[in-house]
Amino acid sequence: MAAGHGEKKEKRLNGAVLPLVDVHVGDKGKVEFLKTKDTVQLQQLMGIGVIPGVSIVLQQKFPAYVFSLGHSQFAVDKNLAQAIYVQVKM
Amino acid sequence: MLEAFPKHIGYVDPLEIYCSRIVALLGGTYVITKRAIALLLLQEDKEITAHVQKEDGGHYAAIEAIVQEAKKQYPEPLGYVMSICRQKEASRIAESVVRQVPYRPSGFGAFLHRLLMNPFTGTPILLFILYFGLYKFVGTFGAGVLVNFLEDKIFDHAVSPFLSGLVQRYIPFVPLQSLLVGDYGIFTMGIRYACAIILPIVATFFLAFAIIEDTGYLPRLAMLVDQLFKRIGLSGRAVIPLVLGLGCSTMATMVTRTLPTKRERIIATLLLALAIPCSAQMGVIMALFAGHFTGLFVWLGIIIGVFVLVGFLASKIMPGELPSFYMEIPPLRLPHIGNVLRKTWVRLQWYFMEVLPLFILASIVIWLGQVTRLFGVLVHVMTYPVRWIGLPSETAVAFLFGFFRRDYGAAGLYDVKNAGGMTGNQLVVACVTLTLFLPCIAQLIMNVKERGMRMGIAISVFVLVFSFGVGFLVNTFLQWSLISL
Numbered sequence: 250m251a252a253g254h255g256e257k258k259e260k261r262l263n264g265a266v267l268p269l270v271d272v273h274v275g276d277k278g279k280v281e282f283l284k285t286k287d288t289v290q291l292q293q294l295m296g297i298g299v300i301p302g303v304s305i306v307l308q309q310k311f312p313a314y315v316f317s318l319g320h321s322q323f324a325v326d327k328n329l330a331q332a333i334y335v336q337v338k339m
Numbered sequence: 340m341l342e343a344f345p346k347h348i349g350y351v352d353p354l355e356i357y358c359s360r361i362v363a364l365l366g367g368t369y370v371i372t373k374r375a376i377a378l379l380l381l382q383e384d385k386e387i388t389a390h391v392q393k394e395d396g397g398h399y400a401a402i403e404a405i406v407q408e409a410k411k412q413y414p415e416p417l418g419y420v421m422s423i424c425r426q427k428e429a430s431r432i433a434e435s436v437v438r439q440v441p442y443r444p445s446g447f448g449a450f451l452h453r454l455l456m457n458p459f460t461g462t463p464i465l466l467f468i469l470y471f472g473l474y475k476f477v478g479t480f481g482a483g484v485l486v487n488f489l490e491d492k493i494f495d496h497a498v499s500p501f502l503s504g505l506v507q508r509y510i511p512f513v514p515l516q517s518l519l520v521g522d523y524g525i526f527t528m529g530i531r532y533a534c535a536i537i538l539p540i541v542a543t544f545f546l547a548f549a550i551i552e553d554t555g556y557l558p559r560l561a562m563l564v565d566q567l568f569k570r571i572g573l574s575g576r577a578v579i580p581l582v583l584g585l586g587c588s589t590m591a592t593m594v595t596r597t598l599p600t601k602r603e604r605i606i607a608t609l610l611l612a613l614a615i616p617c618s619a620q621m622g623v624i625m626a627l628f629a630g631h632f633t634g635l636f637v638w639l640g641i642i643i644g645v646f647v648l649v650g651f652l653a654s655k656i657m658p659g660e661l662p663s664f665y666m667e668i669p670p671l672r673l674p675h676i677g678n679v680l681r682k683t684w685v686r687l688q689w690y691f692m693e694v695l696p697l698f699i700l701a702s703i704v705i706w707l708g709q710v711t712r713l714f715g716v717l718v719h720v721m722t723y724p725v726r727w728i729g730l731p732s733e734t735a736v737a738f739l740f741g742f743f744r745r746d747y748g749a750a751g752l753y754d755v756k757n758a759g760g761m762t763g764n765q766l767v768v769a770c771v772t773l774t775l776f777l778p779c780i781a782q783l784i785m786n787v788k789e790r791g792m793r794m795g796i797a798i799s800v801f802v803l804v805f806s807f808g809v810g811f812l813v814n815t816f817l818q819w820s821l822i823s824l
């Protein structure tokens with residue numbers, strides 16, 4: 250258990266690129282890319298300003314994914330959160 | 340300083356080449372620059388593509404070929420590639436002129452925000468808002484105190500006797516007297532219902548809604564209920580039209596336009612027509628259940644059950660894309676009293692202008708029906724389904740009125756109950772059926788207008804059959820189990 254936790258932490262320290270659903274609450278990072286086959290989803294995310302390069306902070310995961318983007322806050326469901334890939338900065 | 344900013348954003352090289360090749364082909368006249376048109380064509384904007392097909396029909400095949408060639412150069416959609424370029428450019432400009440000061444919201448606002456965003460604290464807060472905002476303020480104060488005052492003190496004791504006296508003295512013609520001040524007269528019923536019953540209820544609801552709206556609470560509620568709403572085929576976003584439906588379902592049906600997919604719009608329209616009682620109706624229902632606390636709970640339980648069941652089934656049956664949820668969560672704000680009052684006033688004006696002519700029209704139609712005796716026949720026909728669900732025949736009138744406006748029907752039931760004509764069981768069956776019953780004529784028109792003739796009519800027929808079906812089941816169950824409420 251402890252080893253698993255340490256491993257996870259190390260992975261995050263490396264600045265790995267993770268989907269938003271795997272990012273920890275409170276972590277900061279930059280949107281690295283969006284990955285979805287659904288162009289509508291892509292448009293929805295870009296419409297609220299989730300574009301590669303912007304900085305993002307995950308606020309909460311339940312009951313929806315809430316993050317701040319610049320000075321605004323947004324909530325998205327799990328499907329959309331899975332499409333957002335973030336490079337976590339420690 | 341300004342010269343550092345380009346007139347337009349440079350995209351990555353190949354895109355610029357494709358763009359200028361398209362610009363060279365565009366010969367028609369456009370209100371925006373050809374560069375903008377070319378960029379929109381590359382992003383496959385449907386509207387612009389159709390427009391160019393019309394303006395530049397001759398070159399369209401060549402343009403289309405360039406767009407397809409450009410698309411092959413990138414694994415991602417071109418809109419995505421271009422957004423990234425724009426984002427880079429915007430960041431470069433912003434970084435050169437903006438200084439970021441670290442900002443951390445603190446104090447009571449941040450604390451309240453955390454409470455509202457957490458399901459465990461957010462749910463009790465929702466119940467608190469529903470209890471005080473809706474039940475106490477709209478139900479008890481609006482539909483109780485204000486309605487009693489306006490109806491008893493103003494209308495029954497002053498306005499109605501005065502107008503009746505006036506009409507009887509100066510208009511000796513009996514049918515005309517009954518059109519104006521009879522049982523269903525324009526003044527004694529139409530205007531009385533609109534001003535003394537509906538107006539105070541709707542006014543208190545709009546006031547409460549405007550305050551809630553201006554705090555920024557609704558997007559937080561949408562976030563909280565999203566996962567639950569997914570089960571009934573909707574996204575959290577639909578909570579806004581549905582809550583507005585507790586005020587006026589007709590207005591809420593219009594607001595379903597803000598939902599992104601057709602499937603969500605149809606499910607929301609159906610639920611608004613069936614299981615969401617409007618404030619006027621709810622106010623009268625609360626008044627009907629005054630002193631019948633168990634009755635009120637049974638009614639509430641059945642309506643919520645129907646809402647969940649029909650939503651769940653509709654989401655299983657309806658084809659189409661699954662809803663997705665994305666929404667901005669604005670900061671919590673203290674409502675500005677001037678804004679709240681102005682908003683309430685504008686909505687109230689809109690509502691009253693909409694509703695008053697309909698009430699007067701309903702009075703005239705009922706009067707015509709009585710003069711021609713057609714109304715008697717319809718009421719008689721209506722007594723069959725009404726008796727079938729175990730209600731006294733007099734309530735048939737209320738159900739027929741219900742078609743003109745749902746609240747009108749509920750107000751009619753109020754008269755029957757006050758005359759001592761209903762048991763507790765009958766009251767529950769009547770309120771359940773009337774809540775579910777055919778939407779008021781204004782909402783029927785809105786259903787057809789927003790969802791099209793076929794879907795609008797289909798929803799309405801379903802609601803009609805379903806409401807009496809549920810009424811029948813509830814009555815049968817109560818009789819079979821020997822429960823008396």
